[in-house]
Every structure is written in C-alpha cells, then in structure tokens.
Amino acid sequence: xxxxxxxxxxxxxxxxxxxxAFTLVITLYPFLNVLAISLNESVDTMRGGIHIIPRKxxxxxxxxxxxxxxxxxAFLISVLRTVIGTLLSTVSTCMLAYALSRKEFxxxxxxxxxxxxxxxxxxxxxxxxxxxxxxxxxxxxxxxxLPGLINTYNxxxxxxxxxxxxYSLQESAKIDGANDFAIxxxxxxxxCKPVIATVALFVAVSQWNSWMDTYLYASSKPxxxxxxxxxxxxxxxxxxxxxASRIDPNSPxxxxxxxxxxxxxxxxxxxxxxxxxxxxxxxxxxxxIGLTIGSVKE
Amino acid sequence: xxxxxxLHRTVTTKSKISRHFRTLADQKYLLxxxxxxxxxxxxxxxxxxxxxxxxxQNYKPGKPIFEQEWVGLEHFKILFREQDFYIALRNTLxxxxxxxxxxxxxxxxxxxxxxxxxxxxxxKTVQTISYLPHFISWVIAASMITQMLSTDxxxxxxxxxxxxxxxxxxxxxxxxxAFWFIYIAADMWKEVGWYAIIHLAAITGVDQELYEAxxxxxxxxxxxxxxxxxxxITPTLIVMLIMNIGWLMSVGFxxxxxxxxxxxxxxxxxxxxxxxxxxxxxxxxxxxTAIGMFQSVVSIVxxxxxxxxxxxxxxxxxx
Numbered sequence: 122x123x124x125x126x127x128x129x130x131x132x133x134x135x136x137x138x139x140x141x142a143f144t145l146v147i148t149l150y151p152f153l154n155v156l157a158i159s160l161n162e163s164v165d166t167m168r169g170g171i172h173i174i175p176r177k178x179x180x181x182x183x184x185x186x187x188x189x190x191x192x193x194x195a196f197l198i199s200v201l202r203t204v205i206g207t208l209l210s211t212v213s214t215c216m217l218a219y220a221l222s223r224k225e226f227x228x229x230x231x232x233x234x235x236x237x238x239x240x241x242x243x244x245x246x247x248x249x250x251x252x253x254x255x256x257x258x259x260x261x262x263x264x265x266x267l268p269g270l271i272n273t274y275n276x277x278x279x280x281x282x283x284x285x286x287x288y289s290l291q292e293s294a295k296i297d298g299a300n301d302f303a304i305x306x307x308x309x310x311x312x313c314k315p316v317i318a319t320v321a322l323f324v325a326v327s328q329w330n331s332w333m334d335t336y337l338y339a340s341s342k343p344x345x346x347x348x349x350x351x352x353x354x355x356x357x358x359x360x361x362x363x364x365a366s367r368i369d370p371n372s373p374x375x376x377x378x379x380x381x382x383x384x385x386x387x388x389x390x391x392x393x394x395x396x397x398x399x400x401x402x403x404x405x406x407x408x409x410i411g412l413t414i415g416s417v418k419e
Numbered sequence: 420x421x422x423x424x425x426l427h428r429t430v431t432t433k434s435k436i437s438r439h440f441r442t443l444a445d446q447k448y449l450l451x452x453x454x455x456x457x458x459x460x461x462x463x464x465x466x467x468x469x470x471x472x473x474x475x476q477n478y479k480p481g482k483p484i485f486e487q488e489w490v491g492l493e494h495f496k497i498l499f500r501e502q503d504f505y506i507a508l509r510n511t512l513x514x515x516x517x518x519x520x521x522x523x524x525x526x527x528x529x530x531x532x533x534x535x536x537x538x539x540x541x542x543k544t545v546q547t548i549s550y551l552p553h554f555i556s557w558v559i560a561a562s563m564i565t566q567m568l569s570t571d572x573x574x575x576x577x578x579x580x581x582x583x584x585x586x587x588x589x590x591x592x593x594x595x596x597a598f599w600f601i602y603i604a605a606d607m608w609k610e611v612g613w614y615a616i617i618h619l620a621a622i623t624g625v626d627q628e629l630y631e632a633x634x635x636x637x638x639x640x641x642x643x644x645x646x647x648x649x650x651x652i653t654p655t656l657i658v659m660l661i662m663n664i665g666w667l668m669s670v671g672f673x674x675x676x677x678x679x680x681x682x683x684x685x686x687x688x689x690x691x692x693x694x695x696x697x698x699x700x701x702x703x704x705x706x707x708t709a710i711g712m713f714q715s716v717v718s719i720v721x722x723x724x725x726x727x728x729x730x731x732x733x734x735x736x737x738x
Contacts, residue, residue, distance in 0.1 A: 126639055133640060137532050141545045144529070147608065148548055151563040154574060158566070169572035213456060220453035227442050228450075232457055239464040241722050245711030246691070247698045248470025256462070268463050271456055301448035330556030335672060337699070353558045356565070356677065383566075390562045397554050405547060 152394075155387045159183070163384035182388040191343060192351055196392070199329060199348040202265040206328040212323045213270050215313065218279035219305045236273045246337075253338060261343060264338045265328070275320045282316040306418060319407040322400070329396060352389045355382070455700035474709040494709035504710070507693040510599075510686060514675075515667045517603040523660060526611050527652075530618035531644055546619070549612025557609075564605050568592055598679065598686040605678060615661070618652060625651030658729055665725035668718045690714050 153173040158166055159182050160176035170176075186192050220226055221233050244252065249268075250259075258264040294304050310317070332349035339345040347362070443450065457622055473495055476487040498504050529549075536542040552560060568575050568591040576588035628645045638646060672691035679687030688696075690710060698707015 122668055126444050129639065133535070134537075137535050140529075140532055141536060141541070143546060144549055144611075148552060148612070153609075155563055155566060158572075165575065167571070168567060170573070170577075171572065216452040217456045220449045223449055225446075226453075227439075227446055228453065228457075232453055235457065235465075236460060242468070242715065243464070244467025244470050245708065245715055246694055247704055247707045247711060248467040248473065251465040251470050251473070251704070252463070267459075270459055270463075273438060302452070302572065305448075305452065330554075330558075332556065332558055341422050349556050349558045352562060353677065356558065356562050357680075365533070383572075386562060387566065389558050394555050394559045398551075400555060401551060402547075405550075 141385050152398075155390050158384060159387040160300045161384070166384055182384040183392075186388050186392070187387055191346065192348070192389070193216060194195070194344065195346045195348045195351045198262075198345060202262070202331075202347065203325050203328040206266045206269070207321050209266060209326040210270055210272070210275075210324045213278050214272070214281055214320055214324075215270060215310065215317060218276045219283060219309055221276070222280045222283040223301075236271075236276065240273050250337060259338050260342045260345070261339075265331070265334055265345075268334070269327075272324070275323055279313065279316050279320060283312060286312055315407060322407055326397065326402075348389070348393045352386075355386050355389060440673065445653060451728075470708060471712050473705050474712045476705055478705040478708075480704065483662065490705075494706050495713070497706065498709055498713065503688075506685060507688050507690045510675075511668060511670055511689045511691075513599050513691065514602055514670050517599060518606065518670065519660070519663045519667075520640040521603050522606060522610075522614075523663060525607055526614035527656065528617055529611055530615040530622060531648060533615065534619065534622050534648070535640065535644070546615075550616065551612070553613035555609075557673050559676055560605065560609050561674070564601075564608065565592060565677065568601070592678075592680065593682040595683045595686045598683045602674060602687075606674065615653065619653040620650055621652040649667075657732060661725045661729045661732075664728075665722035667721055668714050 150173070154171070156172050157171050157175045160180070161171050162176055162177040163182060165177045175354045217232075217236075221236075223229065223230055232398045243249070253264060253268065254257055258267065290308055290312075291304050294308050299307070330349060332347065335345065335347050335350040336353070340350075472484070475491060476489050478487055484734040532550075533542060533545060536545070542654070567573050570576060570588040570590050573588070573591075576585075576590070579585040579589065580587075591601060625648055629651070630643060633643050633647050668690065670689050670691070672689055672695060673694055675687045675689050677693075679692075691714070694707045697703045697710065
C-alpha cells in the first residue's frame with residue numbers, strides 16, 4: 122500500500138513537472154523566437170528554421186524600422202500618452218477614491234452608484250464616437266487621455282485599500298486642524314504607495330498597449346499614430362506585404378537592401394513589447410496585490 | 420394651529436437646507452476632489468447614452484436632432500432579417516461558449532497543479548512567467564501567434580512536419596473552421612496564468628487543518644485535491660462562472676479583428692465587429708447603433724440575471 126502510494130506520488134510529480142515545463146516552453150518560446158528572427162538577416166530568415174538563436178546575426182532590421190521617421194514619431198507618441206495618461210489618471214483616480222471613501226461625505230453613495238453603473242452600461246461604439254466628435258476630440262491627442270481618465274475598477278481598488286487603513290490616523294490629523302486635502306496628500310497617499318503603484322501600472326500598461334482608440338478616433342492623423350497602431354497596420358497588411366516580398370530576392374541589389382516584411386514585423390513586435398518586459402520583473406508583485414485586493418472586496 | 424404647523428414645517432425644511440449647505444461648506448475639499456470627476460463621468464459615460472436615439476432615426480451627421488427623420492423600429496427590423504447578423508450572433512455565442520468552458524476549466528486545472536509543485540522557487544518562477552503574456556498587447560500577441568502558426572517557418576508546422584511527418588504545412592490562419600479554436604488557444608496562451616492567480620489566492624485560503632484531517636483519514640494527493648481543495652474554492656468558482664455568463668455577449672472585437680482576416684471572416688466576425696463594419700466603416704450610423712443597443716440590452720439583462728442567481732446561491736453579490 123505504502124509503496125504503491127509512493128510510486129503514485131512520484132508519477133504524479135513527474136506529470137506536474139512536465140505540465141509546468143510545457144507551460145514555460147510555450148510561454149517563452151514565442152518571445153525568444155520572435156527576438157531571434159528580428160536579429161537574423163532577413164533574406165536568410167526566409168529559408169526558415171530559425172528557432173531561438175539567430176543564424177546570421179544583424180541589427181539591420183532594427184535600423185530599417187527606425188529609418189521610417191513615422192515609427193520613431195509613433196514611439197514618441199506612445200511614450201507621451203503613457204506618461205501623461207498615467208499621471209493624470211492615477212492622480213484623478215486617487216482623489217476620487219479618497220472622497221468616496223469618506224463615510225460622512227454627502228454624495229458618497231450617489232457618486233459611487235453613478236460610477237458603478239458605468240461598469241455595466243455603455244453607449245457603444247458609435248454613440249461614443251459621435252459624442253467625442255461633438256466634443257471636438259476626434260483627431261486630437263487628448264482623445265487618448267480624457268475618455269479613459271478614470272477606470273471605475275481601479276477606483277474601487279484604491280477605495281478598498283483606503284477603507285482598510287486605520288481611520289484613527291485621519292481623525293487625529295483632523296483634530297490637529299488639517300483639512301481634507303491635506304489629510305489626503307500627507308497621510309493617506311503615503312500609506313497608499315503599493316496600491317498607487319498597482320493602479321499606475323495598470324494604467325501605464327493599458328495606455329502603452331492601446332491601439333483601438335488610434336484606429337477609431339485618430340486614424341486620419343498620421344502624426345498621432347502610436348507604436349501599437351503601426352504594428353497593427355503591418356500585421357493586418359500582411360497579405361499586401363507579401364505581394365511586396367515578391368520582388369526578386371536574388372538580384373544583387375535586392376539582396377543588399379531588401380528586408381522582408383516578416384523581419385520588419387518581428388522587429389516592431391520586439392520594440393513594442395520591450396518596455397513591458399523591462400518593467401515586468403520589478404513590478405509584477407504589485408499587479409498581484411491589486412488583483413487580490415479587488416477580488417476580496419468585490 | 421394649522422399655521423403654526425406650517426411655520427414649523429418651513430422652519431425645519433429651512434434648517435434642513437441650511438444644514439445641507441453647511442455640510443457642503445464643511446466638505447468643500449471632498450467636493451473639489453470629486454465633483455470634477457462626476458462632471459467627467461456624465462460627459463464621457465452618460466452623454467453617449469443619448470446617442471441611442473440614433474437607432475430610431477435615419478441619422479445624418481451634421482443635422483440637428485429635431486430635423487432627423489424618425490423611423491421607429493425600422494433598423495431593428497432590418498437587423499433581425501439580415502443573415503449576416505445571425506452569423507455574427509452565432510460566432511459571438513460560439514466563442515463565448517468556448518470561453519466559459521475551456522477558458523474556465525483550464526486556469527483551474529493549472530492552478531491546482533501548480534499548487535502541488537513542492538519546490539517553492541520553481542513554483543514562483545512558473546507562476547511569474549505564466550502571466551507575462553497577459554501584459555503584452557493583443558497586437559503583439561497576435562503578431563507572435565500568427566508567426567508561430569505560419570506556414571513558412573512557424574514552429575507548430577515545423578513540429579507537425581518533422582515529428583509527425585505531415586507532408587505540407589497546415590495554413591492555420593486561413594482555415595475558417597479552425598478560427599474559433601485558434602481564438603480560444605490564443606486566449607489561453609495569453610491569459611491562463613493571469614486567471615489562475617485568483618484561483619491560487621482562493622486555494623491559499625483553504626483551511627490547512629482539513630488537509631491534515633484528510634491525511635489522517637488516509638487520503639492520497641489526488642483525493643486531497645478532489646475532496647479538500649476543490650470544495651474549498653467552489654464558492655469562488657461559482658461566482659466567477661456566473662459572472663462569465665453575464666459577459667456572454669461581450670467578447671468584443673479586438674482579438675477577432677487582429678487574428679482574423681477576410682478568408683475566415685464568416686467565423687471570426689462577432690457582433691461588435693459587425694457593428695464596427697456597418698456603423699463606422701460604411702457610415703450607417705443608425706444601423707450600427709441599433710446593433711450596439713441590441714447587444715447592450717441583452718448584456719444588461721444577462722448581468723442582472725447572473726447577479727440575482729449569484730445572490731440566490733448565496734455566493735455573494737457581484738455588483
């Protein structure tokens with residue numbers, strides 16, 4: 122009996138480790154593969170067989186994509202919307218969350234309800250578009266920032282966090298004559314650092330990753346294009362790009378200057394993914410904190 | 420007597436009003452921190468709801484509202500006669516269904532297995548890496564997935580040809596009937612680790628004494644999972660399952676837009692994508708709004724129903 126149990130345990134462990142190893146491989150392989158292709162000479166890539174190590178190492182693909190000035194510009198717009206959007210969103214979310222966390226606040230219930238309803242009801246694609254057009258935001262940079270200024274879910278996460286802080290701190294500050302804004306800035310915010318980090322990261326990631334607002338509201342303005350949007354265009358134009366690749370790759374001129382759409386696509390993919398990958402290891406713990414606070418309280 | 424009562428009443432309402440203003444004055448900082456955002460939510464979230472009126476008009480951009488032609492339910496009638504709409508509805512429901520079944524079970528199984536890993540460092544590593552794809556955009560994910568499944572140099576086809584001896588590569592991305600499964604596979608690749616976080620948190624909350632008791636009763640590991648861990652996280656699971664039913668109509672269009680193409684259109688076009696194509700690309704604003712409105716109404720009904728159900732089962736309210 123005991124021996125059978127032990128044997129089963131070992132088999133079960135092996136099974137689990139195999140599943141986990143499989144998970145690791147299928148998660149990481151695409152990243153490494155795309156990286157390898159982006160670092161491999163583009164004509165050579167078309168022979169196939171590149172896995173995780175480039176066969177003919179080159180940085181030409183990256184040089185090539187940054188030759189197009191619009192991609193450099195798109196990169197800047199992506200950075201700009203991420204920085205400005207994150208700052209404004211985080212500050213707004215925290216202020217609102219603090220006001221709505223105060224039990225004696227006169228509109229606490231009403232405002233909370235008004236915000237929570239928006240989690241379930243929305244105008245939809247076209248009414249939203251029309252509304253932004255009436256507001257004169259179509260084709261403007263602020264269309265990236267203002268419509269998504271506050272995410273109700275993030276606001277609830279911050280509020281739950283504030284609710285869990287001991288209220289006595291705020292009370293004693295009040296007795297000392299501090300006003301509500303001072304309490305918010307000097308007492309509550311410093312204690313909220315972990316949750317602020319969580320929300321700021323949520324917002325930053327979604328700002329960086331967003332392409333749909335560019336597609337819907339700013340596609341006629343090349344100067345507002347973002348990195349993700351450029352990648353989306355390359356991705357959905359693959360069939361058109363394949364026509365372009367029918368240029369004879371064997372002519373000497375082509376061999377020198379030709380960069381295949383595949384290599385371009387992979388290089389842009391890496392450039393668009395790198396900021397996330399850089400931030401990720403340092404800050405992934407905050408995401409988990411945010412997620413568990415949100416799920417416990419909801 | 421009567422006038423006295425009247426007087427008393429005005430005094431109380433007056434004092435009520437003055438008390439209200441006094442509270443407002445007391446809370447002026449709280450008001451300054453919230454009223455601007457209240458105005459924001461009205462402008463950006465509630466004003467668009469007014470746009471639903473477009474669904475009952477033949478909306479022409481640039482004309483004031485009272486000059487628009489009202490057509491009643493005409494657009495809805497057209498919608499329910501359109502065959503394309505039913506195809507979009509089928510695709511939406513099919514992909515939602517895969518999401519609720521495969522997309523629901525896979526993270527649970529993953530979390531249960533990960534919880535059995537005894538080497539803590541390895542466990543942490545796997546978990547951390549497993550939710551990495553959650554943070555990259557769908558554009559990047561779609562780009563990577565398309566590359567993995569591609570016919571020239573894609574690793575999946577490489578394996579199929581070299582290991583399983585297939586003679587020619589499978590053109591996954593241009594097989595209409597495969598789209599739903601590519602969709603769910605892509606979704607799982609990106610989100611399994613992320614969804615599993617919640618389950619792992621729930622598993623940590625299971626009473627450790629129960630495991631001890633189970634061990635004394637002679638339960639092996641599998642039976643511990645089945646009789647202790649799984650029942651321990653069932654309340655969370657029920658809430659999540661019911662919530663998913665609420666989102667049945669809301670698969671969106673981002674993934675379908677990025678992974679699909681005109682060859683697989685008949686299987687990739689969801690209601691959102693349908694509304695996008697008709698509403699904005701073809702400038703049929705009223706028709707597009709009608710589609711969106713139909714979807715919203717069904718969604719709201721489903722969410723309310725799901726919420727009621729969750730409450731009745733006693734697993735806590737969602738809203």
